[in-house]
Amino acid sequence: MTDTEPAAAVRETADSIATMEVRGAATIASAAAEALAEQAREAASAHADDPPAFRASMRAASRTLRETRPTAVSLPNALRYVLQRMEGDSVEALRRSVVDASEAFVRQLDRAQEDLGRVGANRLADGDTVMTHCHSTDALACIEAAVEQGKSISAVVKETRPRQQGHLTAEQLRDAGVPVTLIVDSAARRYLDEVDHVLVGADSIAADGGVINKIGTSGLAVNARERGVPIMTAAQTIKLHPETLTGHTVEIEMRSE
Numbered sequence: 001m002t003d004t005e006p007a008a009a010v011r012e013t014a015d016s017i018a019t020m021e022v023r024g025a026a027t028i029a030s031a032a033a034e035a036l037a038e039q040a041r042e043a044a045s046a047h048a049d050d051p052p053a054f055r056a057s058m059r060a061a062s063r064t065l066r067e068t069r070p071t072a073v074s075l076p077n078a079l080r081y082v083l084q085r086m087e088g089d090s091v092e093a094l095r096r097s098v099v100d101a102s103e104a105f106v107r108q109l110d111r112a113q114e115d116l117g118r119v120g121a122n123r124l125a126d127g128d129t130v131m132t133h134c135h136s137t138d139a140l141a142c143i144e145a146a147v148e149q150g151k152s153i154s155a156v157v158k159e160t161r162p163r164q165q166g167h168l169t170a171e172q173l174r175d176a177g178v179p180v181t182l183i184v185d186s187a188a189r190r191y192l193d194e195v196d197h198v199l200v201g202a203d204s205i206a207a208d209g210g211v212i213n214k215i216g217t218s219g220l221a222v223n224a225r226e227r228g229v230p231i232m233t234a235a236q237t238i239k240l241h242p243e244t245l246t247g248h249t250v251e252i253e254m255r256s257e
Contacts, residue, residue: 004060009038013088017075018068020163024046025203026113027214029078029238030106032065035069036082037102044095054091058083058098063067071212071253073204073241082107112236117141117161120199126151128196131188131229133158134214135165135200138234141241143199144176154179154193185216189223198224205235 007013013035016022022031039061040054042205046225058068062079069075085101088094120142124130128146132139132155146153155173157180170180175247183191200222204212211217211233241250 004056006064007035007039007042007056008060009042010035010061012206014064014068017065023165023168024135025072025074025194025201025239026109026137028039028069028072028238029074029136030109032078033082033102033105033109035065036061036079037099038104040057040095040098044091047190048091050095051089052090055086058086058094069253071203072253073250074236074238075238075243078105109236109238111239112143113138114145116234116236117145120148120232123232124151124153124197127153129154129156129194131156131158131191131195131198131220131224132166133200133217133220134160134170134242135169135189136234138171138236139199139229140169140176142234143223144179145175147176147178154181156181156183158183158188158193158216158220160216161185165214188220189227192197192223192227192229195229197229198229198230201234202235202239204241205233205239205249206241206250208244210244211235212250213242 017028018167019164022028039058043057047057062083066079082098082101084103085097086094086099106128116138124146129145130153143153155178156171157166158180166182170182173180200213200217202211202213221231244250
């Protein structure tokens, strides 16, 4: 590892995020925080007596991770959380602060998702059918928490082309004991008459409350409103996009497909 070359774990994590092997905003954020902790461990060995070089390597690793998914704000928010807590006069102190911050972030993320799941589950009644779009661990947490409360919940899952993230959602819901109907995206309007809620996640939440999510979300929301079906967005505060507070817009990721 050179002065600013990211550790192997950082490169592997960045590649996994970019190729969507790691997906779901909370999962991405957790993976990024853990990758920074690994970078700190390796950088501490490579720059044992050089705190400025250690800091430079951490910033370089953060840039490598951040560039993978421009729309999912949980990623830069996770990196910011960890790096803002990097402190100390020695490399060992810097390393420890990064590792501690990474571990604290992951714990808080898990706890926040559990809390969100309980809140969302309280909006679902026994016997409800929920329509989902794309793959959101936050949205899944709400349904899974409702099932844990003893409620009978079924799901209509949009497959969400071209990456078909809905197939992953359907698999996880089936594993949780939820009856699933997997539909092509164009059939969503037809199936809205059979659901009680539409439940989606979010890549980012703007300061004005605007939701940025997988393409197709806004069209689904319009159709749901037309049919009188409530639509809910499940999102942790890590999804809040700080730059929108000062009037900046959210960069929308464009994939090759």
